[in-house]
Amino acid sequence: MSQQAAVGDAAAPATMRAVVVTRPGGLDALEVRDVPVPVREPGWVRIRVRAFGVNESEVTTRKGESDGEVTYPRVPGIEGVGVVEEADEGSGLRPGQRVATMMGGMGRSYDGSYAQYVTVPAGQVIPFETDLPWEVVGALPEMFQTAYGSLTTGLDLRAGQTLLIRGGTSTVGLSAAALAKELGATVLATTRHPGRAQDLRAVGVDHPVVDDGSIAEQIRSLVPGGVDAALELVGCSALPDTLKCVRMHGTVCFTGALGGAWSIPAFSPFMIPFGVRLTSYGGEAGDLPAPVFQQQLQAVAEGRLKAPVAKVYHGLEQVQDAQADLEDGTTPGKHVVVLDD
Incomplete structure (x- = not known):
């Protein structure tokens, strides 16, 4: 890699505070430590972190259930927002610029x-x-990217269409509902708990549906011909039933597996109803263009789009609490940690 000129504060502190997963284990495996500030290589950007969302992926890393790319000790965290400290000259990024x-x-x-x-x-x-505020912006990147990519790349959802979200009270489900309503779709979304129907209505869901494991009859009673599109977040345990909810030439996008099932034993293509399309989505940061993220932030600021924040935590010392609350699952929405000055 060729050396490039850098812009920004090259004299960063020698050490920083970080949460380190010292070994696979319980919440006590998350330790707040002083560690060296990461060295910025050419082509990379050093960001001062101001907030980050807490995700199931990080719980998986802490428990040692990730694939072989994770080694320990490791600082977890698959998303963050903050300000640029240092970047290559010519990168288009400047010190102090807000970034995700x-x-x-x-x-x-x-x-x-x-x-x-x-x-x-x-x-x-x-x-x-x-x-x-940082606690709002910190909730958005991963869940908006996943929801946006699923609705666009996965489903090609259009205004006036009907969308079913299976797993509606998950962070991605809530985000997808808000984005779909902003687009002009009619949204049906599921929850296993009748008491959470109001959480779905709060983000604009037109038809909350209580999921007892078999919802095709309920969906067909609401949309007799079947919905135009379905976003599968529960996983392969629910997928065959979700496919039955979709009209001929409609599409199901498999994005998540909240129920833990990522595959179907002895899968047969004939499990897919004739004429229904099945695809998947699992993207990266580049799938959320900066102008689109800016539009989403503007919509949140104007109150047209709701950011589903479950709880805000202050400081790295509260990360254990945030992961514990995420695993508990009693409060739908994103758990966000803010690093105060």
């Missing part, structure tokens, strides 16, 4: 955002401008 970053191996193959500083490849940095 996510995915691309963060917190898995290299240290992630549970820290005061993180370095990431420039290609997965999304610049933005907003007056929204």
Whole structure:
């Protein structure tokens, strides 16, 4: 890699505070430590982290259930927002600029955002401008990227169409509902708990559906011909039933497996109803263009788009609490950690 000139504060502190997963284990495997500030390589950007969302992926890393790319000790964190500290000259990024970053191996193959500083490849940095507080912006990157990519790349959803979200009270499900309503779609979304129907209505869902494992009859009673599109977030245990909810030439996009099932034993293509299309989505930061993220932030600022924040935590010392609350699952929405000055 050729050496490039850099812009920014090259005299970063020698050490920083970070949450380190010392070994696979329980919440006590998350330790707040003083560690060296990561060295920025050419083509990478050093970001001062101001907030980050807490995700199931990081719980998986902490438990040692990720694939072989994760080694320990590791600073977890697959997303974060903050300000540019240093970048290559000519990168288009300037010191102090607000940016978001996510995915691309963060917190898995290299240290992630549970820290005061993180370095990431420039290609997965999304610049933005907003007056929204960090705790709101910190909730958005990963869930908006996944929801946006599923609705566009996965489903090609259009205004006036009907969308079913299976797993509606998940962070991606809530985000997808809000984005779909902003687009002009009619949204049906599921929850296993009748008491959470109001959480779905709060983000604009037109028809909350209580999921007892078999919802095709309910969906067909609401949309007799079948919905135009369905976003599968529960997983392969629900997928055959979700496919039955979709009209001929409609599409199902498999994006997540909240139920834990990523495959179907003895799968047969004839399980797919005739004429129904099945695809999948699993993208990266580059799938959320900066202008689109900026539009989403503007919509949140104007109140047209709801950011589903479950709870805000202050400081790295509260990361254990955030992961515990995420695993508990009693509050739908994103758990966000803010690093105060």
